[in-house]
Amino acid sequence: MSPAITSPVPPRGPADHDVRDQIVVAATEHFSQYGYEKTTVSDLAKTIGFSKAYIYKFFESKQAIGEMICSNCLREIEAEVVAAVSAVDRPPEKLRRMFKAIVEASLRLFFRDRKLYEIAISSATERWRSAIAHEEFVRQLILEVLQQGRDSGEFERKTPIDETAAAIYLVMHPYINPLLLRHSFDHTDEAPALLAGLVLRSLSP
Amino acid sequence: MSPAITSPVPPRGPADHDVRDQIVVAATEHFSQYGYEKTTVSDLAKTIGFSKAYIYKFFESKQAIGEMICSNCLREIEAEVVAAVSAVDRPPEKLRRMFKAIVEASLRLFFRDRKLYEIAISSATERWRSAIAHEEFVRQLILEVLQQGRDSGEFERKTPIDETAAAIYLVMHPYINPLLLRHSFDHTDEAPALLAGLVLRSLSP
Structure with missing residues (x-):
């Protein structure tokens, strides 16, 4: 995972759809390893290196990420x-x-x-x-x-x-x-x- | 349940198919109340008032009783x-x-x-x-x-x-x-x- 992604502050000015894609790619990886049901948005935030609040700016819930996948x-x-x-x-x-x-x-x-x-x-x-x-x-x-x-x-x-x-x-x-x-x-x-x-x-x- | 059924010694000389029926009826009742998966043959034996060994004379396993039902x-x-x-x-x-x-x-x-x-x-x-x-x-x-x-x-x-x-x-x-x-x-x-x-x-x- 690149340093830009693991930084707790999102990289300056990425297009929204890029961030959404980033979250979806990381979530797919995480779900496939730990399972969808067991994973929380906090787990995802920790893995990606975003704050939970930042993820919620792009997806209203874990299900919304699951829906996208x-x-x-x-x-x-x-x-x-x-x-x-x-x-x-x-x-x-x-x-x-x-x-x-x-x-x-x-x-x-x-x-x-x-x-x-x-x-x-x-x-x-x-x-x-x-x-x-x-x-x-x-x-x-x-x-x-x-x-x-x-x-x-x-x-x-x-x-x-x-x-x-x-x-x-x-x-x-x-x-x-x-x-x-x-x-x-x-x-x-x-x-x-x-x-x-x-x-x-x-x-x- | 009749006293004859709850006795730990089976009633004298019942036809085999009667005993099998008795076990199946009691097991159906028990499974429907407590669930098939959770019930053991010991549970059934206790409920019917037969010994476990006696039940095994008629059915080789819980699954055999389930099969019959x-x-x-x-x-x-x-x-x-x-x-x-x-x-x-x-x-x-x-x-x-x-x-x-x-x-x-x-x-x-x-x-x-x-x-x-x-x-x-x-x-x-x-x-x-x-x-x-x-x-x-x-x-x-x-x-x-x-x-x-x-x-x-x-x-x-x-x-x-x-x-x-x-x-x-x-x-x-x-x-x-x-x-x-x-x-x-x-x-x-x-x-x-x-x-x-x-x-x-x-x-x-």
Whole structure:
């Protein structure tokens, strides 16, 4: 850690977002070592070398820092999912890729490095804004791909689109929410292909 | 509790299954009051008025008693599901009823009275025989209804039946396994109809 960061007086005139980033980077490191639940804002202040009051100028609570870390992580999953979906043209293939990318990115980010696991669990348990926004992202993406498939004539149009979207969301839910995902490990290898296959059969015109 | 039960010497000549039932009834009561995890076989022995050694003649461990309670509970869910499925003739309607009955019976037995909640959670976490047998029951029932629907021409036959059955099982899994079900509460009202609808669309010939 650089001397500037460990100084109890923040460096003169850093842009606010730089300080926020500094706090988030240090907090991520600290949480991953000592756990999110056990860490207090005082612990963080001591580690970073800021005063507690200074941290509170940028984040109103520990949860707000956790939210930011969680958001960053969820944005990463979302970027991967969007990339996977955009890489192909046809809506059926988009849907297949979406299932696969969500499961893979969620598993890796929530569990493989276990860094964000505890924060993700808190976020899902306490229904943080970041978790709700992530679910909303998935719902929207499902709706978009459905609409594209209906427009291209590749998906059926008899069922109200909201009903179809809600059902597909429910099918994906155990692989989006880390609380359920940790109990779905036995199925994560086969689930994306099996479920995407079932969903695509349900969409055939 | 009757004097015969509280006597440290078991009553003369009871049939083995009667004693087993006696132990299971007393244990269910005790677990529901003090919790499954915290209770020891010694606690149970004291409450029932049997010696610990006598209990071990009938059950090799606390888990064996828990398994029996759990099995009874799961058999009850299964009986309800079978009744719901048998009450109608057509395979599509059978599948709809199956989704609804599984969610309703599981919610009621695992959560509404909370009596069996902790045992159900242990059973699912530690993959007890009773939990595995229950999953197997659901898989078999799905396969049977699928076969009936294929025979009657109401379900498509192109997809290998094992693949179809495995995918439908995955869709139901969050509502069968109590570890997932406790995180699916937000969806239990709408899920049975939405998911059964999606699955039935996927099965149309």
